[in-house]
Amino acid sequence: MSKAPLLQVENLKQYFPIKGGIFGRTINYVKAVDDISFHVNEGETVSIVGESGCGKSTTGRAILRLEEPTAGRVIFQGQDLLKLSKAEMRKKRKDLQIIFQDPFASLNPRQTVRQILEEALAIQNVVPRKQRRQRVIELLEMVGLNADQADRYPHEFSGGQRQRIGIARALSVEPKLVICDEAVSALDVSVQAQVLNLLKKLQREYNLTYLFISHDMGVVRHISDRIIVMYLGKIVEMGDKQSLFENPQHPYTRALLSAIPVADPRRKKERIILKGDVPSPIDPPQGCRFHTRCPFVMDRCKTEAPPMHKLGPQHEAACHLLEEGPVDYSQLLKEIKIS
Structure with a gap:
């Protein structure tokens, strides 16, 4: 039994109301996240990837109820989080933590690192008061910082060090699930690699589960077990890392992968340039939401939303081209050029 x-x-x-008129009535909604379903297994890293505005960060905030979801179910350890009272949810947050994108904005500039970490320990009452000082030292060493840095303020650290403090704070309450919301996007590439390697090391040592949110497919490739691709509030493709990178089946996923830089300047790479801008989530296109930018658009795409098609044990995508199974895009492009 699995x-x-x-x-x-x-x-x-997750719909956000738009108010208008002299009475401030709701006149429309921003459909930031629109009817998505997925799961995360214990001990794995699932990444959500997409352009800015696709709904990936909103998904993470909705799971934690930092924004109250409009509808749906969020089942964590067999319990629906959306049915918990605010007091019950506050206690549950011990098991669900988040690492924010901006390490400076997420840390109180008036508190020392010791105070920041001790506050987290005190709120959830993870360790007795007498043991908190020692626990702070253990947390700092866990993320590669020194004990003598505990009485410094956030502005005295580099961006990478501040993010390590954010990681230490998230892990201080011994969570089961950590949501990493663009956790390395504000850092230099060399520092990104250090933080990603730290996250993987901590996952191995403490059996952590990550929901990793990013716009960078290169970063996602480095850390993920499975990947979810979102576009305009919808999931368009999801699968294990190998299937999605070696055989992407949604046109949008192919465009994202083509944007990954290649280190070898002699190696030619076909870049897929998407035309136009992402439509407004206030008034998303009918049918497939990607049809306004898709190079393979058909008439039915403009009226009929595609279902998710199973392409492998852990691979599925929402595209009308996939009704009869995976598509050979190189052959499809030849046929389009001939016609």
Whole structure:
């Protein structure tokens, strides 16, 4: 019998009302996340990737109820988080932590590192008061910082060091699931690699589970077990890392992968340039939401939303081209050129 997922998200929606008129009535909604479902198994890293505005960060915030979801279910360890009271959810947050994108904005500039970490320990009452000082030292050493740095303020650290403090704070309460919201995007490439390697090391040592949110497919490739691709509030493709990188089946995924830089200047790489801008989530296109920018658009794409098609044990994508199975895009492009 297979083990139940640590996190199961079902039909999650996050709509933000738009107020207008002299009475401030709701006149429309921003459909930031629109009916998505996925799961995360214990001990794995699942990444959500997409352009800015696709709904990936909103998904993470909705799971934690930092924004109250409009509809759906978020089942964590067999319990629906959306049915918990605020007091119950506050206690549950011990098991669900987040690492924010901006390491400087997420740390209180008036507190020392010791105070920041001790505050987290005190709120969730993880360790007795007398042991907190020692626990702070252990947390700093865990993320590659020194004990003598505990009484410094956030502005005295580099960006990479500040992010390590953010990681230490998230891990201080011994969570089961950590949501990494663009956790390395504000850092230099060399520092990104150090933080990613640290996250992987901590995952191995403490059996952590990550929901990793990023716009960078190169970063996602380095850390993920499975990948979810989002576009305009919808999941368009998801699968294990090998399937998705070696045989991407949604046109949008192919465009994202083509944007990954190649280190070898002699190696030619076909770049897929998408035309136009991402449509507004206030009034998304009918049918397939990607049809306004898709190079393979058909008439039915403009009226009929495609279902998710199973392409392998862990690989599925939402595209009308996939009704009869995986597509050979090199052959399809030849046929388009001939016609």
